[in-house]
Amino acid sequence: MTAQCDVIDQPFKNSGPQDTTSTAQQRNVLIEDFTGHRCKNCPKASKEIEALVDAFGADRIIGLAIHAGPGNFTGTNADYPTDFTTQEGKDIQSFFGTNFLPVGMVNRENWTSSGNSHWSSYSNWPTLSAEAMDSTLRVELAVDAVTSSGTLNVDVTALPQVGILHDLDVVIMVKESGIISPQLMPDDTRDPDYIHNNVLRDFVTPTWGEQIGTSPMVPGDELTSSHSLSWNTDWVQANCSVVVYVFNPENYRILQVVEVPIN
Amino acid sequence: MHGNFQLDGQLYIRDESIDPTGEFYPDERFLGQGYANFVYTDGSFSSGLRYENYQNVMLGFPEGYRGEGITYRYLQFKQDGLDITVGNFYEQFGTGMVFRSYEERGLGYDNAMDGVRIKVNPVNGLNIKAVMGRQRFYFEKSPGLLRGIDAEYNLSEQLLPKLDSAGLRWTIGGSYISKYQRANDPFLILPENVAAGGIRTQVSKGPWALQIEYAYKANDPSADNGYIYKDGNGVLTNVSYSKNGLGIIAGIKRIDNMSFRTDRNGSTIDMLVNYLSPTAQVHTYALPALYQYATQINGEEGIQLEANYKFKRGTKIGGKYGTLLSINYSVVQSINKDYVDPSMDTLRTLQGYYSDPVMRGDIPYFHDFNATLSKKLNKKLKVNAMYLNLFYNRSVLEDGLGDESILANPEGQKLMSGNIIILESLYKVKSKHYLRTEFQHLSTQDDRGSMAMALAEYSIAPHWFFSVQDIYNYGHPDPSQRLHYPLASVVYTAGTSRFQLSYGRQQRGIFCVGGVCRVVPPSNGVSFSLTSSF
Numbered sequence: 001m002t003a004q005c006d007v008i009d010q011p012f013k014n015s016g017p018q019d020t021t022s023t024a025q026q027r028n029v030l031i032e033d034f035t036g037h038r039c040k041n042c043p044k045a046s047k048e049i050e051a052l053v054d055a056f057g058a059d060r061i062i063g064l065a066i067h068a069g070p071g072n073f074t075g076t077n078a079d080y081p082t083d084f085t086t087q088e089g090k091d092i093q094s095f096f097g098t099n100f101l102p103v104g105m106v107n108r109e110n111w112t113s114s115g116n117s118h119w120s121s122y123s124n125w126p127t128l129s130a131e132a133m134d135s136t137l138r139v140e141l142a143v144d145a146v147t148s149s150g151t152l153n154v155d156v157t158a159l160p161q162v163g164i165l166h167d168l169d170v171v172i173m174v175k176e177s178g179i180i181s182p183q184l185m186p187d188d189t190r191d192p193d194y195i196h197n198n199v200l201r202d203f204v205t206p207t208w209g210e211q212i213g214t215s216p217m218v219p220g221d222e223l224t225s226s227h228s229l230s231w232n233t234d235w236v237q238a239n240c241s242v243v244v245y246v247f248n249p250e251n252y253r254i255l256q257v258v259e260v261p262i263n
Numbered sequence: 264m265h266g267n268f269q270l271d272g273q274l275y276i277r278d279e280s281i282d283p284t285g286e287f288y289p290d291e292r293f294l295g296q297g298y299a300n301f302v303y304t305d306g307s308f309s310s311g312l313r314y315e316n317y318q319n320v321m322l323g324f325p326e327g328y329r330g331e332g333i334t335y336r337y338l339q340f341k342q343d344g345l346d347i348t349v350g351n352f353y354e355q356f357g358t359g360m361v362f363r364s365y366e367e368r369g370l371g372y373d374n375a376m377d378g379v380r381i382k383v384n385p386v387n388g389l390n391i392k393a394v395m396g397r398q399r400f401y402f403e404k405s406p407g408l409l410r411g412i413d414a415e416y417n418l419s420e421q422l423l424p425k426l427d428s429a430g431l432r433w434t435i436g437g438s439y440i441s442k443y444q445r446a447n448d449p450f451l452i453l454p455e456n457v458a459a460g461g462i463r464t465q466v467s468k469g470p471w472a473l474q475i476e477y478a479y480k481a482n483d484p485s486a487d488n489g490y491i492y493k494d495g496n497g498v499l500t501n502v503s504y505s506k507n508g509l510g511i512i513a514g515i516k517r518i519d520n521m522s523f524r525t526d527r528n529g530s531t532i533d534m535l536v537n538y539l540s541p542t543a544q545v546h547t548y549a550l551p552a553l554y555q556y557a558t559q560i561n562g563e564e565g566i567q568l569e570a571n572y573k574f575k576r577g578t579k580i581g582g583k584y585g586t587l588l589s590i591n592y593s594v595v596q597s598i599n600k601d602y603v604d605p606s607m608d609t610l611r612t613l614q615g616y617y618s619d620p621v622m623r624g625d626i627p628y629f630h631d632f633n634a635t636l637s638k639k640l641n642k643k644l645k646v647n648a649m650y651l652n653l654f655y656n657r658s659v660l661e662d663g664l665g666d667e668s669i670l671a672n673p674e675g676q677k678l679m680s681g682n683i684i685i686l687e688s689l690y691k692v693k694s695k696h697y698l699r700t701e702f703q704h705l706s707t708q709d710d711r712g713s714m715a716m717a718l719a720e721y722s723i724a725p726h727w728f729f730s731v732q733d734i735y736n737y738g739h740p741d742p743s744q745r746l747h748y749p750l751a752s753v754v755y756t757a758g759t760s761r762f763q764l765s766y767g768r769q770q771r772g773i774f775c776v777g778g779v780c781r782v783v784p785p786s787n788g789v790s791f792s793l794t795s796s797f
Contacts, residue, residue, distance in 0.1 A: 005441060005454070005456050005457060005458035005481045006454035006455055006456045006457070006482075007454070007481060007482060008452055008453070008454050008482055008492055008613075009613075010452065010609070011451055011452055011484070011492055011609065011612045011613055012450065012451065012452070012608075012609065012612070013448075013449065013450055013451065013452055040662070051450075055449065055450070056449075069286065070286045070287075071284045071285070071286030072286055075284055075286065094290070097326065097329055098326055100326065100531075113330070114329050114330030114331075114332070114402050115401075115402060115403050116327045116329075116400070116401055116402075116403065117403060120528065121486055121528045121529075121530060123485075123486040123490070123527075123528045124486075124528035126448050126449050126450055126451075127446070127447045127448045127449075129449070130447055130448070130449040131447055186664075186668060187664070187668040187671060187672055187675065188658065188662065188664060188668070188672075188675050188677075189672070189675065
């Protein structure tokens with residue numbers, strides 16, 4: 001039985017502390033976590049993101065909680081009064097095609113129009129994140145986000161690190177953490193003081209982004225893009241941040257993502 | 264050359280009574296799906312393919328079915344005592360406790376293998392099967408590989424002919440399968456190769472038959488078991504007796520941590536390697552089918568007893584045509600689990616829990632006691648009467664709550680118990696004209712409350728079939744949901760082709776085949792189905 005069977009006596013990897021001495025940008029990970037306040041298994045997915053952030057740092061693992069549907073998980077009622085859904089979130093969910101929760105995408109890897117490989121359960125996020133972080137950084141991003149006179153202004157600079165033979169699109173969005181609102185928990189109880197983190201609030205660019213570079217691009221190119229959005233005063237600015245990613249519009253693969261605070 | 268074709272479609276109608284927020288109402292309004300099988304046979308060679316289309320997948324089927332394409336194709340030839348299949352195939356070792364690749368189209372379940380299968384019969388009475396490949400995952404394939412071998416030997420045929428001549432048949436079998444899935448988890452050292460094996464025996468003599476199968480699975484941390492490294496095991500035993508109108512089957516099953524998939528992160532009905540048969544009767548009547556049992560792959564223990572007795576014609580109970588009495592009792596509960604304290608990090612992950620097989624589990628999952636009397640009253644009328652007492656743990660079977668969560672908060676369990684009475688009759692109106700009626704009543708204070716159902720089917724052989732039915736959920740705790748669920752159908756059959764048109768409302772339900780279930784959302788609309796074979 002042991003010939004084709006690995007018996008494990010010590011399950012934990014001794015990876016030790018992460019190397020944070022390098023200042024060079026590495027490929028980061030966006031985990032789009034499709035979730036809902038009436039989805040009892042969804043807090044497990046949020047916890048997985050927290051564990052990954054603890055292990056690899058908030059600059060490497062960027063969580064995004066998308067409350068889209070189906071309505072029996074994300075709809076509001078007297079017990080769950082906050083509407084976290086956004087039309088953009090629903091559009092993304094509809095395009096990538098799923099109706100169960102919790103489920104997610106890690107850098108939108110492996111998308112095909114008729115396949116499901118771009119979807120993954122939270123239990124698979126550590127593996128997929130580790131693989132994504134190990135892969136080559138193709139585009140470096142520098143982002144500056146400031147609010148001024150009720151407007152959020154975001155400047156993005158993209159720096160190709162290798163030759164890129166497809167167009168490049170950029171997406172900018174706002175997310176908010178620390179929102180206290182009820183959540184259905186895995187043991188079927190309602191936690192009235194649950195802290196919702198990484199909640200997608202709005203897109204600064206259109207949902208499917210705007211072009212920032214055209215093929216071909218080579219190292220040394222400097223691609224820039226600036227966008228603005230009227231600040232919604234319901235959002236607590238100190239708890240908000242801007243998430244920016246660049247992706248290949250042919251297969252939606254996210255090449256780099258960064259999260260920056262709003263000044 | 265032969266094959267078959269099926270096309271189903273439904274035009275959905277927005278129905279605010281059953282779906283107030285429209286969450287189940289599809290954007291497409293009309294959804295359709297189908298398939299066609301083509302099989303070509305020429306002597307010892309055969310080949311086949313299946314085309315499937317989903318535009319888009321109908322409500323209640325897994326969302327993974329999106330698009331269209333050839334999902335099953337194979338070539339098979341038999342030569343020199345070898346039976347070789349390349350491409351897709353379905354196969355099973357024993358009862359399937361370590362390996363079963365099969366399809367349940369109505370459920371949207373298909374874990375067909377894609378690879379190579381070799382069957383060989385080296386000596387009389389010995390059958391060996393070897394398989395290698397990957398499983399279907401909707402329009403893709405599982406990330407893990409499977410390699411397995413199974414041997415079954417009929418002892419009484421060759422080795423012990425005296426037993427055979429004494430009427431005793433004895434077979435033994437053993438199987439071994441290993442899956443490989445790459446692992447790159449940053450926190451855990453995961454086993455990339457996971458093996459499972461089983462041994463089995465079957466003995467029969469005269470009216471008696473005994474079947475025992477034991478299966479073992481090595482450490483296989485997965486999303487199902489919460490990434491614990493505990494090994495798994497299962498045992499299935501059936502004893503049967505059949506003589507002089509009396510038939511008895513008694514079965515015992517215990518499984519512990521036997522979830523086995525070619526993707527350790529898989530869930531629901533995706534990429535299951537093994538099949539754990541349910542210890543419960545599968546009902547076709549509509550109301551008991553609302554509360555079907557689904558095998559709990561992380562652990563369960565259960566017994567099933569089934570007895571049939573045919574009272575002979577001419578006796579007091581048997582009457583002129585004989586009477587059949589069937590009694591079935593099945594009960595399933597959790598296995599005993601003593602969880603390791605979460606503070607003991609390594610032990611908790613390695614072991615998860617300890618389970619004593621002689622101790623009973625604390626959480627009742629399901630029971631079903633039913634008795635059916637079938638009697639032909641005269642040349643034209645046949646009746647069936649059934650009483651059923653049901654218990655169904657909704658927290659486990661619908662919500663998928665784990666034992667540990669339930670034990671931490673037993674009061675939070677959602678339970679359902681009820682009684683069902685069914686009266687069915689089949690009346691021959693005249694030559695080729697039949698009327699079948701059903702009256703069903705579910706009495707319960709739980710879940711959706713009590714319901715009553717009436718059905719009438721009129722068939723004119725060989726072409727026409729008309730059916731009307733209504734389920735009235737008069738006891739729903741929410742008065743606004745005390746709804747009627749009417750359904751009317753017309754079927755026309757011509758030769759090997761069948762066309763069905765239905766209109767009506769369907770309530771939320773659980774649809775199960777062989778202990779594997781899916782949730783069917785409520786819907787309203789016009790549906791059609793065309794099947795044909797050649």
